[in-house]
Amino acid sequence: MDNSIVEKALYQAGDQSRLVSTVQIHGGSINKSFYVETEKNQYFIKYHPDPPENFFHTEAHGLESIRRTDSVQVPEVFTYSDTPGEAFLVMEWIEGKAFQETDALLGEGIAKMHRAHAGKHGFSEDTYIGLLPQKNGLYERWIDYYRESRLTAQWKLGIQKGRIDGKRRERMETLLAGLDKWIPSGIKASCLHGDLWGGNWIIGSDGVPFVIDPSVLYGDRHFDLAFTEVFGGFSSQFYEAYNECYPIEDYYQEVKPLYQLYYLLVHLNLFGESYGSSVDAVLRRYTGK
Structure with a gap:
């Protein structure tokens, strides 16, 4: 430049x-x-x-x-x-050093962001995850948005790239048809960061955390939380503070790998077969095949 x-x-x-x-x-x-x-x-x-x-x-x-x-x-x-x-x-320009409460402040801040609700799931315009486009739209139900705009989009891209075929494709089709077995109804549409991994938050003056590089949508807040556990970067203090501010629902552990699947599919499509085994493990867990 x-x-x-x-x-x-x-x-x-x-x-x-x-x-x-x-x-x-x-x-x-x-x-x-x-x-x-x-x-x-x-x-x-x-x-x-x-x-x-x-x-x-x-x-x-x-x-x-x-x-x-x-x-x-x-x-x-x-x-x-x-x-x-x-x-x-x-x-x-944001620059600073962490202090004892920085991680807890981040957990509280994300919980408060998730308490901002909308009437519909999705987003009003298309976004990106990395350089991959994400087609959006507004949906009455989270499960419909997640199936159509997220999982199906990456499934189709994986087929085009030759990274989803054979048994993997069969398992993916089974999973898409049965999402309602695991994703409950009545989920509120929370404001989500959408790309919440450890590299997408930084520390400002006085140890205050800032989030960066979002891929915003409205949907199940546990979708954000699930990605925080894929590549790490979040401490126990973060989760404790989050849970105190906005208690995590009991179904989270059951649905967490299902939500992580989206990000694993993105990485499969961006970077190739090094993420294939992780995708397959999630598909086997939910399809039993």
Whole structure:
């Protein structure tokens, strides 16, 4: 990302002060990320030379959706652009150190976010998980949204990629037909982060946790919780604080692998057969085949 794009991004964000420094931050696999300092402020800027349609708009909208719940903290978004060749997202720079209560504050914040309910499940616009598009819609029942917009979408993509066939395809079809055996009715549509793993929360000043990189939807809050247990990054203090603020339902342990299946299918479709055995284990558990 050359300085002309940085300057355009800052101008669009309303900062015309002198650019002091631009430092690339390594670690992300999708975008290039930069710490940018001006005489006026510090920023975190993401850049992508050729993003999918509405890519940064979707992220900005997701962060704003969480911010409106008045629960867990999110970075302020100053501006964004999805223009090919110079797509960017400008956010506030977040930096701090954890203290004794940081994990508990995160658990409380996520629980409060989940207490923000909507009338329908899903989301009003399409989103992304990584670079994979997620087709959305609004559904009366969570089970219908989860079957059609999440599991079936990844099942079809896996067939196209040649990663779901044979016994795996047969088990998947059986599972899709029998979801009502495990997912209860009457589930409230909670505001969900949608990509809640350990890499998607950071620590701000005074040890306050912030969530980042959402893939927002409304649905069963246990769907968010299930993903926190796939790749780790959440402590016992997080779950204890969450459960005290919004007690976890008894059916969670039964449905948890079923909700984790979606994310395992995403990783299967993105990264290949290294995730195949994990997918198969979940399918065998629920189909007995």
